[in-house]
Amino acid sequence: MEHAPPDGRIGLIAGNGQLPLLFARAARARGLEVVAVAHKGETNPALASEVGSLTWVRVGQVNRIQKAFVAAGVKQAAMAGGIGRVKALSEARPDLGAVRIISRLRSFRDDALLRAVAADFESRGITIIAPTDFLGEVLCPEGHLAGPELSPTQAQDVALGREVAALLGQADVGQTVVVHQGHVLALEAVEGTDEAIRRGGKLGGAGAVVVKRCKPQQDLRFDLPAAGPRTLEVMKEVGARVLALEAGRTVLLDAPELFANARAAGITLVGVR
Structure with missing residues (x-):
């Protein structure tokens, strides 16, 4: 409200x-x-x-x-x-x-x-x-938002990333997990989202899945997860192919540009409730 x-x-x-x-x-x-x-x-x-x-x-x-x-x-x-x-x-x-x-x-x-x-x-x-x-319109919607549909393997990686991200958030460490073919490649800590994505990409090669979600105990006044065109640029650097965000609790920065860039780069963008 x-x-x-x-x-x-x-x-x-x-x-x-x-x-x-x-x-x-x-x-x-x-x-x-x-x-x-x-x-x-x-x-x-x-x-x-x-x-x-x-x-x-x-x-x-x-x-x-x-x-x-x-x-x-x-x-x-x-x-x-x-x-x-x-x-x-x-x-x-x-x-x-x-x-x-x-x-x-x-x-x-x-x-x-x-x-x-x-x-x-x-x-x-x-x-x-x-x-x-004041900014309800910038929150991530639910569903497939841009890029190719998730493959079954990618959907499994999203589910694993969300499970691990919940545990990471419960420990109040970070909000981002990088996964590839069932392997957790990187967890966000003090370095921030961009460096976690880069580290995961270097370890797992092209095709990584990036998952961001709120901490289970998240106070919505502070530090909501956010993603924007900059996030996609870092993903493109390392060949990451999927960005899965928590619907209704992730801020989308410059959403029209984010969606357009995802489509152009062939990066799948999904909002998961």
Whole structure:
């Protein structure tokens, strides 16, 4: 269900990729003023032209984000776009707000950390909502979406990849699994989706199946799986032939281009409920 801020103002905590821009455009189309905070080295600078105001911070500067929102009178905000895990480890500049959150954690896994961040914002009067509350149209539909129909062997690889991805997500490690002819070639960890696909392709050769799905315990406010034309480019590099996404819970970036590119490359794209 879409949230409608009563004061006509929405906050945006922007990470990398296209999702922050899509969110800002969708919010503006609903007549909302977007107050954005962007992360240096991660967020696309083009976001500045899509929002009412933009504050730049470094990863970990929680107090700066909260101060920017409080000063602008923001009561609701969404987190859109990821933060590269390697860069987060090497370039984070945690302030006292981050230290306050970390000191309460028993686990440093992604889900626990993001829920703790949301709780801290809410304790300061800022409710964190799901970006898809404004972007339901970008969620992956169910069924065959582009490219050749799945072969029986590929369908079996999709099923295996989904089973392994559920276990991977349950451990809060990653969302992507690469499979080929019944063999699991790569699991996504700190390196991210693109590098997991490259590693799997190098190990298994052409024909790999790439599966992305939500963690079983996924909080839909944070870190939904996403795929776009960039994902297909990496798959083409290594000769991967199938991309299977979780329907209704995966964000499609530039969907028309994604579908067209999949058809042109002969890559099968499916949404699995």
